[in-house]
Each structure stands twice: as structure tokens, then as C-alpha cells.
Amino acid sequence: MTPSTNSRKQRLSLSMxxxxxxxxxxxxxxxxxxxxxxxxxxxxxxxxxxxxDDTYRLTITKQGKLILTK
Structure with a gap:
């Protein structure tokens, strides 16, 4: 595991x-x-x-496909 990967995991665990x-x-x-x-x-x-600074919505359709909208 690289130091940057380890730091990322630490940040994730500390954030929540x-x-x-x-x-x-x-x-x-x-x-x-x-x-x-x-x-x-x-x-x-x-x-x-x-x-x-923009919010996008990722949705799973009834057919199981993904749609990304702004």
C-alpha cells in the first residue's frame, strides 16, 4: 500500500x-x-x-441502465 493510498483511507475513516x-x-x-x-x-x-460546484444526478432506470443529468 502506498503512503497516498493509506492517507486517503485515513481521511475517509476520519471524515465519518x-x-x-x-x-x-x-x-x-x-x-x-x-x-x-x-x-x-x-x-x-x-x-x-x-x-x-455543480450537482449532477445519477439515476438507475427501470431497465437497469444509468443516466447522468445536470
Missing amino acids: PGARPAYTKVPVSKGKPQLKSDDLFSGTREINILHN
Whole structure:
């Protein structure tokens, strides 16, 4: 584990004491992070994502597809 990865885990655990991280890392080749949608949505069908002071909505459709809207 690299120092930067360790620091990130420490920040996550310190930001919400007693809570588990909002994501589970899944091993992926080429070092690209991958998140499981079940972990990301936590039982809901819609989440808000804050990016550069804008809020985006990520929704799971009835057909199980993802839609990202601003």
C-alpha cells in the first residue's frame, strides 16, 4: 500500500467516524479504480454527485441502465 493510498483511507475513516466507506474497491487491471454500483447507490435508485460546484444526478432506470443529468 502506498503512503497516498493509506492517507486517503485515513481521511475517509476520519471524515465519518464509525461509518464504512461509501465504496468498495474492486481489483482492476491497469490501475483504474472501479466502484460497484450497489455500494455507490446503497439501496437507492438515485444519487447526487458534486463536481466543480455543480450537482449532477445519477439515476438507475427501470431497465437497469444509468443516466447522468445536470
